[in-house]
Amino acid sequence: MPRILIAEDDPNNIEILTDLLSDEGYALAIATTREEVLRLAASELPDLILMDVQMPDSTSSDELNREAGLEATRALKENEVTRRIPVIALTAHNMLHQKERILGAGCDDLQAKPYDFDALLATIGRHLRKPSP
Helix, strand or coil: CCEEEEECCCHHHHHHHHHHHHHCCCEEEEECCHHHHHHHHHHHCCCEEEEECCECCCCCCCCCECCHHHHHHHHHHHCCCCCCCCEEEEECCCCHHHHHHHHHCCCCEEEECCCCHHHHHHHHHHHHHCCCC
16 A cells, blocks of 8 residues: 655645545555654655645744745755655645746646645556656
């Protein structure tokens, strides 16, 4: 059973994603801060990470760090242990320059909020079937 790490701080989005993905048979772990994402990714080695681009970061003076998800992705991709884990960014920002910035941070793909569940499941399936390099 593939394991997905959901990196999301909004309780409503967590509930939506856990309902959808558990119904599809995925094992799930939840991280609500950048630090939790890094810790859980390294310790649990999930098959895929769904990364909210904006999430809390205890190292920032801002309650919500607009870059915490991208900072976490960069750190994951720089770490030999976690760099091969596919990261799908979850974002409400869909302008072309924002997509380029998100993919440039190391995300393997992105999905828009609000969610198109069929597209999200298809994207997850596509990345879980990719062979590891």
